[in-house]
Amino acid sequence: MRKSKSFSARLSSTILLITSMLFIVSMLVVMFFSHKIIAEEAEKNAAEMLSITSLNIAHTLAETESTVKNMAWLVEERLEDTTYMYSITSAVVVINEEIVGSCVAFRPDYFKGKHYFAPYAYDSEGDTLKTKQLGNDHYNYFKKDWFTIPYLTKQPHWCNPYFDEDGGQIMMTTYSYPVMNDKNEVIAVITADISIDWLTSKLCDLNLNEDSKILLIGDRGQYISGNLPDMGFQDDIATYEQAKKSPAFQRLIKKMTSQETGTMTLRTDNHFSFAVYGPLLNGWSTAIISPYRYIFAKLDSMQFIIAIVSVIGLLLLFLSCMRIIKTLTRPVTEFSKAALVMAKGDFHAQLPQIKTEDEIKDLHDSFEYMQQSITHYIQELQTTTATKERFESELNIARQIQLSMVPTDFPDNEKLSIHALLQPAREVGGDFYDFQEKGDNVFFVIGDVSGKGVPASLVMAITKASFRFLSGLGLSIDKMVEKINNTLSASNENNMFVTLFVGKINLTTGEMYYCNAGHNPIVIRHADGHAEYLKAKNNIVVGAFENFNYQPETTQLEKGSRLILYTDGVTEAEDVTEAQFGEQRLLDFANRIDDHDSSKDIVDKLITEVKNFTGEATQNDDITILTISYKKD
Amino acid sequence: MNVTINQEGNKYNVILDGRVDTSNAAQFEQDLKPLMEASNAEIQIDCTGMTYTSSQGLRYFLMLQKHVMSHQGSLVLCNMQPQVKEVFDITGFSNIIKIV
Numbered sequence: 001m002r003k004s005k006s007f008s009a010r011l012s013s014t015i016l017l018i019t020s021m022l023f024i025v026s027m028l029v030v031m032f033f034s035h036k037i038i039a040e041e042a043e044k045n046a047a048e049m050l051s052i053t054s055l056n057i058a059h060t061l062a063e064t065e066s067t068v069k070n071m072a073w074l075v076e077e078r079l080e081d082t083t084y085m086y087s088i089t090s091a092v093v094v095i096n097e098e099i100v101g102s103c104v105a106f107r108p109d110y111f112k113g114k115h116y117f118a119p120y121a122y123d124s125e126g127d128t129l130k131t132k133q134l135g136n137d138h139y140n141y142f143k144k145d146w147f148t149i150p151y152l153t154k155q156p157h158w159c160n161p162y163f164d165e166d167g168g169q170i171m172m173t174t175y176s177y178p179v180m181n182d183k184n185e186v187i188a189v190i191t192a193d194i195s196i197d198w199l200t201s202k203l204c205d206l207n208l209n210e211d212s213k214i215l216l217i218g219d220r221g222q223y224i225s226g227n228l229p230d231m232g233f234q235d236d237i238a239t240y241e242q243a244k245k246s247p248a249f250q251r252l253i254k255k256m257t258s259q260e261t262g263t264m265t266l267r268t269d270n271h272f273s274f275a276v277y278g279p280l281l282n283g284w285s286t287a288i289i290s291p292y293r294y295i296f297a298k299l300d301s302m303q304f305i306i307a308i309v310s311v312i313g314l315l316l317l318f319l320s321c322m323r324i325i326k327t328l329t330r331p332v333t334e335f336s337k338a339a340l341v342m343a344k345g346d347f348h349a350q351l352p353q354i355k356t357e358d359e360i361k362d363l364h365d366s367f368e369y370m371q372q373s374i375t376h377y378i379q380e381l382q383t384t385t386a387t388k389e390r391f392e393s394e395l396n397i398a399r400q401i402q403l404s405m406v407p408t409d410f411p412d413n414e415k416l417s418i419h420a421l422l423q424p425a426r427e428v429g430g431d432f433y434d435f436q437e438k439g440d441n442v443f444f445v446i447g448d449v450s451g452k453g454v455p456a457s458l459v460m461a462i463t464k465a466s467f468r469f470l471s472g473l474g475l476s477i478d479k480m481v482e483k484i485n486n487t488l489s490a491s492n493e494n495n496m497f498v499t500l501f502v503g504k505i506n507l508t509t510g511e512m513y514y515c516n517a518g519h520n521p522i523v524i525r526h527a528d529g530h531a532e533y534l535k536a537k538n539n540i541v542v543g544a545f546e547n548f549n550y551q552p553e554t555t556q557l558e559k560g561s562r563l564i565l566y567t568d569g570v571t572e573a574e575d576v577t578e579a580q581f582g583e584q585r586l587l588d589f590a591n592r593i594d595d596h597d598s599s600k601d602i603v604d605k606l607i608t609e610v611k612n613f614t615g616e617a618t619q620n621d622d623i624t625i626l627t628i629s630y631k632k633d
Numbered sequence: 634m635n636v637t638i639n640q641e642g643n644k645y646n647v648i649l650d651g652r653v654d655t656s657n658a659a660q661f662e663q664d665l666k667p668l669m670e671a672s673n674a675e676i677q678i679d680c681t682g683m684t685y686t687s688s689q690g691l692r693y694f695l696m697l698q699k700h701v702m703s704h705q706g707s708l709v710l711c712n713m714q715p716q717v718k719e720v721f722d723i724t725g726f727s728n729i730i731k732i733v
Contacts, residue, residue, distance in 0.1 A: 450688035452655065495696045499688070499724055518724035540725030544695050568688075620655065 007332075008325035016318045023310055034299055039274070042295045043263050046276035046288050054280050057202055060098050061175070061194070065156065067096045068177045068192045075104055075179045075188055082111065082119070086131045089121035092192055093129060100172065101164070101193035103134055104179075105141050107151065110187055116141070122193070150176040151186050158284075161196050161224050171196035173224065200225045203286070212290040215240075219283025221257045252277065256285035331360050335367055347375045395427040395454075402428050402457055405464055407435065410599070414633075415507045416442060419599035420626040421607055423569075429622035430456025430498075431567045432464045436471050440508050443471040446519065446565040446626050447500045450541075459496045463488065463542070467502070477502050477513045478552035481542065485517070485550070488543035497543035501536075501565055505630060510557040515550050517542045520568055523590045527560030527632070531590030533583070534563075559632040562602065564590055569623035573610050576617045581610055599627040635682075636664035643673045643706075650682030653690030662693055669697065674706040681712040691724060698730050709733055 071088050078084045085104045092102035101122035111117050116135025124130045135141050142148065149157045156177045164172050172193045179188040203214045203225060215226040223240040243249050248266045252275055255262065259279040266273040266289060274295055277287035293300075334352035341349035349371070354364040403422065410418050420433050430449030435442060445467045449456040466487050470480045481502055488498065501522055503514035514534075516522075518541030521533040537551045557563075566586070573581040589609055593602055603625050610623065634651040645668060653661050668676055676697070686694075694710075701708045710732045713721070721727045 448688065450692045495692050495699065497688075497692065497695065518726070520723060538722050538725045538727065540728050541691075544725075545729060 006326075007329055008322050011325050012318050012321035015321050016314055019317060020314055023314070027306065027310070031299070031303065034302070035296065038296060038299055042274060042290065043276060046274070046290065047263070047278070050276050050278050050286060050288055053203060054278060054286060057199065057280060057286075060202070061158070064096060064099055064175050064192045064194060065177070067092055067099065068102075068156075068175055068190050071102075072177055072179050072190055075190055076181070079187075082117070085119040086121060088190075089119050090129055090131060092190075093121045093123060096192070098194055098198055099192045100170070100195045100198070101191075103191045103193075104188050105135065105147050105191065106188040107186060108142055146174040146176045146191055147189050150178040150189050154178050154180065154184075154186055160218050160222055164193065173199075196225050212288060212294065215287045215289065216280065217253065217256055217285055217287075219257060221253045224284060252287060256287055257283075259283065259285065328360075331364070335363060338367070342371070342374070347371055347378065392427075398454070398457065399424065399427045402460070405461065406433055411435075411437060411442075412599070415631055416505075417599040417629045417631065418442075418444070418627070419603045421603050421624065423607075423619070423623040424452075425569070425619050425622050426453050428454055428457035430460050431569065431622035431624040432460045433565070433624055433626040434464055434467055434471075435626075435628075436468065438471065438474075441504050441506055442628075443467075443502075443504050444565070444626065444628060445471075445500060445502045446522075446567065446624060447498050447542075448519065448567040448569075448622070448624070449498045450496055452622065455494070455496065459488070459498060459543070463498050463500070476552060477504055477515045478550045481515045481517050481539070481550045482548070485542045485544075485548055486546055489546035492543050495544070497541040499541050499567075503563075505557060505628070507630070510559060510561075510630065511554060512557050513552055513554050515539060515552050517550060520566060520571060522566070523564040523586060524555075524557075525562040525564065525590045525593050527558045529591070529593070529595070531587055531593070533587065557630050559630055560595070561630045562590075562593060562599075563626075563628040563630075564602065564606070565624075565626040565628070566606075567622060567624040569619075569621040570606070570610055570625060572621060573614050573619070573623065574617055575614050581613050585609075585613070599629045602627045602629075634661055634664075636661065638664075638667055640667075643671070643675055645671065645674055645676045647676060647678040648682065649678060649680050652685035653683070653693075654685065654687045655689060658687065658689040658693075661690060665693055665697060669700050672704045672706065674701060674704070676701060676706065677709045677711060679712055680710050680714065680717060683717055684714060686717060686720060688724075691720070691726060694726065694730060707731075 071092055074088050075085065078088075089102040089104055093099050101120065103118050103120040105118035106114075109115050116133070118134035118141055119131065120134040121129060121131045145162075146157070146159045149155075149159065156175065159174050159176065161171055161173045164170060172195050175192045175194070176189045177191070178186040179190055181187050199216065203216060213226065216224040218224050221244075226240070244253060248264075252264060252266060255264070256277050256279075261278040263274065263276050266275050272292040273289050274292060275287050275289045277285060279285050331352040331354055338349040338351055351364060351367060351371070354361045402424070406420070406422055408420075410420070412418075416437075418435055420435075422429075422431055422433065424431065429452055431447070432449075433444070433446045435444040437443075445464075447460065447463055449459045449463070463484060466484045467480070470483055475483070481500060484498075484500070488496075497518070499519040500517040501514065501519040502517070503512055505512045514536065516536035517539045521536055523531055524534045525531040534555065536553055539550045540548050564586075571581055571583050571586055586606075589606055597605070606625055606627075607623070634649065634653050634657050637648040637650075639646040639648075647668070651657075668674060698708055700706070708730060710721075710730060713732055718727075718732065721730070721732060
């Protein structure tokens with residue numbers, strides 16, 4: 001009974017499949033746009049962050065610059081006081097916490113006897129301020145960029161980062177500002193050192209995630225600061241140099257040194273990163289490089305959550321679909337059961353109650369209607385069948401009655417033997433025969449009522465009863481026929497008629513009186529074995545015209561004669577080709593009768609011969625045979 | 634069985650074709666109905682095409698004969714085939730119906 005996959009499961013699966021597909025498509029669309037938005041947002045954030053940091057750094061550097069500039073006039077003012085120069089440098093370091101060292105480096109031999117003179121103040125370990133004179137033969141600052149470039153260009157200058165061996169012993173960059181005299185000559189260069197560590201920490205203040213990298217490079221692409229991850233090289237610069245080998249990185253450096261602002265995607269070792277870059281100042285440039293996996297980490301986690309929620313949701317959808325569809329289709333299942341019950345013959349199968357007004361209700365109504373119709377039909381059929389059975393039963397009874405109306409107790413004595421057969425084509429028929437011994441005489445009759453069936457059988461009954469009655473009255477044969485004719489004709493609106501052959505044999509004399517009222521001529525088989533049709537006058541059939549004057553006839557039978565009386569059911573019996581048995585065949589049969597054949601033998605042989613002739617063809621007329629043997633002594 | 638009736642005044646020329654048996658007896662009766670409703674009818678039936686008649690068919694001829702007798706008409710059967718004529722003879726119908 002249970003199918004391998006139920007309707008609800010199938011429908012639910014289909015719904016689930018379609019929903020999943022729609023869901024996946026919309027997920028992909030959402031993800032695509034989310035990705036785009038997040039990328040844009042990340043770009044914007046990074047750019048903003050970069051901009052803020054740039055501003056922040058620029059601001060600090062500008063402050064440094066202004067601090068230095070502001071001290072320049074003090075240098076000019078107090079040139080004679082060399083000790084004061086230490087105070088100036090100390091002040092620069094103290095005033096600006098970002099400045100880790102400051103120096104006023106005079107041109108060679110500015111002061112008599114002092115080839116090098118560069119008072120220097122710096123933050124030493126433990127945040128204590130120390131001062132010293134920087135220049136000597138080991139540290140010839142006249143050859144250092146921070147001095148040479150502003151000295152020659154008379155312009156302030158930020159020099160590239162360097163490791164200060166003699167000063168602060170740290171990586172630093174230096175701002176140098178030329179101090180001019182009235183003759184527009186550079187007399188000294190005042191400097192401020194900014195720790196690269198400070199810059200780095202400033203950059204690291206950006207609150208970037210740990211995977212993000214920040215890079216600060218100089219105008220020629222040289223490394224200034226950053227937090228490139230440790231890639232196993234000795235320092236950041238080595239890492240930077242290594243990274244520079246990748247073409248993507250080279251493109252980034254090129255754009256940065258060109259002082260461009262923008263974004264680009266970096267692909268290094270199959271990792272995608274997102275770079276935002278922009279110029280800082282002095283030809284410096286900063287870039288923030290974030291790996292994609294960080295930028296889209298939230299998206300990934302969101303995807304994961306959505307996926308889990310979707311799976312759970314779809315599962316719930318599937319289960320509820322199953323449940324709903326099962327609920328909805330439960331009546332169908334019950335209808336199916338009801339149909340099965342009905343198929344087994346119980347037309348009062350209980351139908352499910354439907355409260356909804358939908359197709360299921362229609363189905364219910366149709367089903368109910370069918371149930372009622374079938375029940376009604378079955379009842380009608382039962383009634384009809386009962387009626388038919390009653391008719392059949394009554395017809396069978398009628399047949400029994402009709403068959404019992406003709407005598408079957410056949411006489412067989414030393415003078416006479418009679419045998420007969422009556423085979424109606426339907427249940428009842430219009431053929432009949434009768435005989436009656438009365439003293440020395442035997443009366444006999446054979447008849448055929450026009451038509452067949454019940455109407456014929458009724459006329460047959462009247463005719464037969466009339467014969468039985470009249471034969472007992474001692475009337476002549478022709479009078480008997482006349483009386484039967486008048487009886488039937490009197491009220492014969494249907495014009496039913498009967499062909500009759502009525503005869504009487506005096507068993508002593510062998511004299512036979514007979515009258516043929518429209519019946520087939522009878523066969524007489526003489527004692528010598530020769531057979532012929534008995535010649536008779538053609539009187540009108542009985543029942544056609546009242547008061548018809550029937551002509552009697554007489555003939556002399558020799559002992560040993562046989563009479564064969566029959567109805568047209570014998571001679572007109574047809575085979576499948578509609579050929580008739582015919583009178584000649586009957587005559588031939590009569591000629592073959594043996595002296596020893598009894599009346600019964602003759603009847604049996606004749607009917608067998610007729611049946612052999614007709615074969616499979618249906619019998620369509622009543623067959624009656626009556627044989628009378630007038631025996632030898 | 635085909636029955637063709639040509640009427641001219643009270644003269645009816647009827648042509649029969651085929652056999653009259655149990656299967657078409659009712660139709661035959663229906664076909665003869667116009668003749669059964671006519672008065673003073675002079676009916677001539679051409680039986681050339683009639684090959685057989687059952688007792689039921691004979692009944693209709695009897696009815697027709699009785700009708701013309703009671704309605705001042707006449708009935709003549711002509712061109713009857715021998716085997717049909719024999720039936721009419723045996724049953725004595727030749728005695729009451731005019732056959733030429």
